[in-house]
Amino acid sequence: MCGLLKFILLIYAITFCSIAFAAKHRTALGVGFYSCQLLYDTQDDFGINDEDFTPTGKMAYTPKIYQSRLRNIAKVIAAMNAETSDGLALLGLTDIENEHVLQDLCQQKALANKQFKYAFIKGCDRRGMNPALLYDAQLFNPISIQLLPVPQLDAFEINLIREILYVKGVLQKDTVHVFVNYWNTTHINDPNATAKLAASAQFCRNQCNSILAQNPQANILVMGNFNTNPTDSCIVQLLQATSTKPATGTPSLYNPFTELLQSGKGTWEFLDKWYIYDQIMLSSSFLKPFSHLFLTRAAIFKKDFMADDNNRFLGYPLSAFAGSQYINGFSDHFPVLIHLSGIDK
16 A cells, blocks of 8 residues: 555656646747848948849839838748747848848738847948848847958958858847858859858857857857858868767857758759758757757748749749849748747746
């Protein structure tokens, strides 16, 4: 009888602990990144090569097209927000011309149920292609926002190395360091293109090292359009981000998108080949199970409405433009999304 009583008490204790654990468990939130493919307004900004994206320019970029672009981008963001129980907390963006574009994007009807705000500082890119960070003000509170200049190889270059947006803030209860990158492309006639990628990678790595030197357990998110695959030496060797989960407290970053590339998936297609240029990498602090914020899933975010249904390009991202013609699409890149779950401390 005594043994039976002990067994009943044990079952009760396990049940009670399970209920208590469930009560403490916070549902998942999302962190994403989206390359928005030339999201300009219709105004000709001084010092920016945006003349094509005006009503009288090459793209015949009218206010009607601009509003359509905003609605389409907002539709994608709303769909990403619906993927996690707590919604989308952070969303890195690139191809953002200016602050006006972000203001208009946050006011779209599709995002009316979110308190999205943004972090943005206009950079040096002469085409006006800047990084930005959208955040849910109920989930994230920014402490500081900086645009970090990468040392230039040549001050007289036409295509300067783009800055990196750095946002430090509190995500739920934890301090988080977010780097939004938009590395220079290698698909242009630029003899220094590879060197620019290396410069961006090393600079971003140095910033991470500075943070980790002060706190080896720091929460770091490095995201962006890196214009290179997760297996490239710039990512693996210079940025020190790999598919192997690092031990707690080590400086290496974890890149969950390496395995997706190896499985044949991609965010961007070129000449019938897939690439994953859009990535989110995490410090080891996000990999501890049952910590306050830990990684549970990483994915390329792709819904049917975002994909081309033309037989020739079936399943490819449905671009906003075909040459100089607006085709009512979204972007030439699919976004990426990671899920962070948490246990209340």
